Amino acid sequence: MTFDDVVLGRRSIRGYKQQAVPKAVIKEIIELAMRAPSSLNTQPWNFYVLAGEPLDRIRAGNTERNLAGVPHSREFRTHGEYGGAHRERQIGIAKQLFAAMGIAREDKEARLDWVLRGFRQFDAPVSVVVTYDRSIHGSDIGPFDCGAVANALVNAAWSRGLGCVINSQGIMQSPVVREHAAIPDDQVIMICIAMGYPDDDFPANAVVSERKSVDEAAVFVGFED
DSSP states (O other): OHHHHHHHOOOOOOBBSSSSOOOOHHHHHHHHHHHHHOGGGGOOOOEEEEOHHEEEHHHHHHHHHHHHTTTOOOSSSOSOOOHHHHHHHHHHHHHHHHHHOOTTTTOOHHHHHHHHEEEEEGOOOOEEEEEEEEBTTTBHHHHHHHHHHHHHHHHHHTTTTTEEEESSGGGHHHHHHHHHTTTTTTEEEEEEEEEEEEEEGGGGGGGOOOOOOOHHHHHHHHHOO
C-alpha cells in the first residue's frame, strides 16, 4: 500500500475474525509505530500486548464492574460530555453505526449490548494497552506522544491487513487492566487498541466516519491566494 492508501482506506474495526494474530507481525507493527514523532525523543510509551486468557479476564472484569455501577477509573483526564459541534459529530458517528447494525433508537437491549462490546474490547483477539512512564505524569507531552504512537500503530496494522479501534472503554476499569496485564505502578495507563483481522461480514466495519473539510479546520496565514 502507498501512504495515501493506508490513511484514506483505514477505518475503525469493531468486529473481528477469531483468528490468532502472529506475535511476529505485532512486533513488526509496534516497531514501525515507534517511528512516530516524540518530544525530544523521550519515547515515553510502553506496550502491553494481550491475548488469550489474560485478555478474557480483563473483558470479564470490565463487564462485571461496569454492570455493577462501579465508577470508571481511567487514568487520564476526561472532560465530561461534549457540546456543540463536537457533540454533533459524536451523535453522527453513533447514528451511522446504529444504522449499519440495525439498532433502533428504542431498542435498549441492543444498545446495551453495543456498549458491552466496548467493555469487552470488541471481542478482538488482541488488545494493545499503551502506557507512559509515571515519572513524567502531569505533563501533556507524554499523552501527546502516546497519541502519535497510537495513530502510527493503527496505520501500520492496516498496512498489514489488520484492523484496529482505539478504545477507552476497554480501560475504564484500570485496576482490572493493571492486574491482568501485569502493568507496574511506574506506568500510567493511557489507552488500549483492539486489534485483529477484520470480519468483512460485520456491518459496522463498513462505516467510514465523516471528516470536516480542510477549509473548516485550517487557517492559512501569509499565503497568496
